[in-house]
Amino acid sequence: MxxxxxxxxxxxxxxxxxxxxxxxxxxxxxxxxxxxxxxxxxxxxxxxxxxxxxxxxxxxxxxxxxxxxxxxxxxxxxxxxxxxxxxxxxxxxxxxxxxxxxxxxxxxxxxxxxxxxxxxxxxxxxxxxxxxxxxxxxxxxxxxxxxxxxxxxxxxxxxxxxxxxxxxxxxxxxxxxxxxxxxxxxxxxxxxxxxxxxxxxxxxxxxxxxxxxxxxxxxxxxxxxxxxxxxxxxxxxxxxxxxxxxxxxxxxxxxxxxxxxxxxxxxxxxxxxxxxxxxxxxxxxxxxxxxxxxxxxxxxxxxxxxxxxxxxxxxxxxxxxxxxPAWPSVGSRRYGLGQIRWWDGTGLLGGAPSTGWSKTLPGDLDTVAGGGVVLLTNGVGAFTGQQPQIWLPAVDRLRAGVWAAERPSSALRIRGIPSVHLKLTGTAAQGTLVAYLYDLDLLGNAKLITHAPVSWLGTAGGSRSVDVALSATAYDLPAGHSLTLVVDTTDPLYYDANAPGSTVTVAGGSYVDVPVR
Structure with missing residues (x-):
């Protein structure tokens, strides 16, 4: 009362x-x-x-x-x-x-x-x-x-x-x-x-x-x-x-x-x-x-x-x-996910999707990559003008896949709904991945552009593809910054379908489609 x-x-x-x-x-x-x-x-x-x-x-x-x-x-x-x-x-x-x-x-x-x-x-x-x-x-x-x-x-x-x-x-x-x-x-x-x-x-x-x-x-x-x-x-x-x-x-x-x-x-x-x-x-x-x-x-x-x-x-x-006059009619730029480099645990984001590589993620462990706290994180951003931010080197490469694009010489105007296509192998019957798209500067600071989770709820494990439409966004990636994708399996904003001890393997043929103007 x-x-x-x-x-x-x-x-x-x-x-x-x-x-x-x-x-x-x-x-x-x-x-x-x-x-x-x-x-x-x-x-x-x-x-x-x-x-x-x-x-x-x-x-x-x-x-x-x-x-x-x-x-x-x-x-x-x-x-x-x-x-x-x-x-x-x-x-x-x-x-x-x-x-x-x-x-x-x-x-x-x-x-x-x-x-x-x-x-x-x-x-x-x-x-x-x-x-x-x-x-x-x-x-x-x-x-x-x-x-x-x-x-x-x-x-x-x-x-x-x-x-x-x-x-x-x-x-x-x-x-x-x-x-x-x-x-x-x-x-x-x-x-x-x-x-x-x-x-x-x-x-x-x-x-x-x-x-x-x-x-x-x-x-x-x-x-x-x-x-x-x-x-x-x-x-x-x-x-x-x-x-x-x-x-x-x-x-x-x-x-x-x-x-x-x-x-x-x-x-x-x-x-x-x-x-x-x-x-x-x-x-x-x-x-x-x-x-x-x-x-x-x-x-x-x-x-x-x-x-x-x-x-x-x-x-x-x-x-x-x-x-x-209508929802922006935009072109789409495809960024293929490439082989993870052994020396820094990061793969190239860009070019045609490549094959012959894989990245295995634990199914029940989080990283510093995240969507924030409901109401608070993006709510504060509305008043400060600042996006949620992480230091990318702090993302544990044993728990997440990280792919960074080459740094463009001019700004990239992202307008619309980016999507991520992931080819998976060795999955359990049910599981969850969370994809985050970041703006990475030269010092390793990464501002969150958009993100979304995706789950599959099948009856048998094995190979499959999942597609996730990231949340609609409008963002200007500055010249000299790298468009960066982080994929992990857990985010406190969501329930996940990963069993303890399970793994998810992301494989070649995966890519990100980014709507640009």
Whole structure:
């Protein structure tokens, strides 16, 4: 109870800070009003703020994030009300004082969202033809799912959300350990997970009933309802971070490419819910600026110019922001993995894939190469501008394979989703590898560009090939730096499928494909 009260106080204090910059014509608003809304068989806690003047206004519904409540958006809700919007924020079922059990963006949550829209139309000065939904993380997913289920939602702003929950949990057949653990902890502390969520998280952790967990996750994935979203044609803004350790961005790129609605994709440095954090507490923020422009364009009847801008807005990890009409169409450069040199334990990365060599890795030992700590590592990087970094000579060559490319005379502009193809021999029936792509300078300092795990879950050992799509990235490799690949078998971010004492052998014919501009 003390923890809950402290969280309420923190959210209330942060939300009470000065809101974002407003136009000189900012309108007076009603006082924030706290209300109970009858959802699908439960009572939802909510608050409402609106323009004080009489008239009809567009409305925005904000479902709160996982572990937070309807106070989360108070600063932004007030700012939107001053711009001429009715704003209703609510706490989804199972969280804080809202009734019921957590539905994890399932059918009951979507029915609740429609009930909130019903209430908003009936009890506020809302124009029913101009309704939007927005949120961060959990609220983002509910908002996009809601646009598939309720065609009254004409515009969506999805910040740090997901489109494929199966990929978020089991990307490349590898369970995501730290992120799922934090979600479960928050549910236990601040919500009522009930038997459904507790059972699914228990199955996930124990690696049992995998097909049932995936089926449960598909029901909660916007990608499952892509046809309905396209048919309803809401204007969809997707904003996320390159280093989102809960919802890696590849899934967003895939859905964005198949959307036929008015759409915009923004990717920038950071981790889950970090890029929009300062906006939540009322400070100027690039993500929230885009959200305001998006809703003004598609709900407010104001031409903000955002519709005429390139639909894909990328802020690289170490370069200025760029715009593209679609996901960057890039060339691909193949780097073959070569023989490991005996004197330094490093192989050449580059040229055609060579054969006649192999590198055996222990299946249960980690190295200093890593993806960092969920939320913290990439989150700090968003504010400092620094990528996670290791000293490459410290990577134990008995535990990892290391391949370094020749140093180019000009910068290499990496844009897109790199992929790694590994030929393996002598593997166990099940196992895991983790691939890391680094920027290596002359002093041995290596900055992480991107990474991803891959697991194989077969019934027999032997030779096989695995392909892993690394997390989408945008990075300028400086002239004179070496593009470097590290492959090991363990990372604390993920559960691995390696048996103690097992080995994995990487063999000739392996390569990396890097998208470049």
């Amino acid at each position: 003390r923890l809950r009260l402290l969280a309420v106080l923190v959210v209330a204090v942060l939300a009470g800070l000065t809101g974002p910059a407003l136009p000189a014509s900012a309108a007076a608003t009603t006082p924030v009003r706290f209300v109970d809304i009858q959802g699908d068989g439960v009572t939802l806690k909510a608050n409402v703020v609106a323009p004080a003047a009489t008239g009809r206004y567009p409305a925005i519904v904000f479902p709160s994030s996982w572990g937070l409540n309807d106070l989360e958006y108070l600063a932004q809700a007030t700012a939107f009300a001053q711009r001429g919007y009715v704003v209703v924020s609510y706490t989804p079922r199972g969280w804080w004082a809202s009734g019921g059990e957590i539905d994890t963006a399932g059918p009951r949550d979507l029915a609740d969202l429609s009930r909130v829209i019903d209430w908003t139309i009936a009890n506020t000065a809302t124009d029913p033809a101009r309704i939007g939904a927005a949120g961060v993380s959990y609220g983002a997913g509910i908002s996009l799912l809601g646009a598939a289920a309720d065609r009254r939602i004409r515009a969506v702003a999805m910040m740090s959300g997901w489109t494929d929950l199966v990929y978020s949990l089991y990307g490349d057949n590898t369970r995501h350990q730290q992120s799922a653990g934090l979600l479960g902890l928050a549910a236990d502390l601040l919500g009522n997970p009930g038997t459904d969520l507790s059972g699914k998280l228990g199955d996930f952790t124990a690696n049992r009933n995998v097909n049932e967990v995936k089926a449960w996750a598909r029901v909660r994935s916007p990608a499952t309802y892509l046809d309905a979203i396209n048919a309803n044609r809401p204007a969809v803004l997707i904003a996320n971070a390159w280093g989102d350790s809960f919802f890696p961005p590849n899934q967003l790129v895939d859905l964005f490419g198949r959307l036929t609605t008015p759409k915009r994709l923004e990717l920038r440095p950071g981790d889950h819910a970090i890029a929009e954090l300062t906006g939540i507490i009322g400070l100027d923020n690039a993500v929230w600026t885009s959200v305001r422009r998006w809703f003004d364009q598609y709900l407010g009847g104001v031409d903000t110019g955002i519709a005429a801008e390139p639909a894909v807005q990328l802020t690289p990890l170490n370069a200025a922001a760029e715009g593209y």
